[in-house]
Amino acid sequence: MSAIEIIAALLGLANVALVVRRSVWNYPFGIAMVSLYAVVFYEAQLYSDALLQIFFLVLNVYGWVSWRRVQQRDTVPVRWMGLRGNAVVIAVTAVLWFLWSSVMHRFTDAAAPYVDGAVACLSVAGQILMVRRFVENWIYWIVVNMLAIGLFWWRDLPVTSALYTVFLGLAFAGLFQWRRAAAVAA
Helix, strand or coil: CCHHHHHHHHHHHHHHHHHHCCCCCHHHHHHHHHHHHHHHHHHCCCHHHHHHHHHHHHHHHHHHHHHHHHCECCECCCECCCHHHHHHHHHHHHHHHHHHHHHHHHHCCCCCHHHHHHHHHHHHHHHHHHHCCECCHHHHHHHHHHHHHHHHHHCCCHHHHHHHHHHHHHHHHHHHHHHHHHHHHC
């Protein structure tokens, strides 16, 4: 456990709590968090997660701009993706997970290429869906958090493992709140 990990975890709590509330102000916290976690994950030899933070940095900047355009009062509207969209996202995510994890297994000394790859690919899907304001993003985050809790504990990142335990609870809260908001908007 390092000071960087602790600071990143605190920033992550603020970030996700603001996402649950559909606040555009989640993004500055997210940008700072992913910047620090890139270092933490690289040092833990979780290369998929380290590279993922760079992708998250780009998506956080994009999301901030995108959410500000549609912001209504203090929140953004949310919606459902639908069955066809869900099927496409699941299929693409599964293929990318297999390909990415295979590359990590073959060409790096990654500590857990397939679990780390699943966390990374599902996180990409969840983050894209979140930026696009689809309610289903929370289902991806629930799965990511369940996988990540054990992975990060195993790699001796107890603060991050605890953070993902809190994220799991926040993901359930986000799913509940975003479902309610989508129903009101419909």
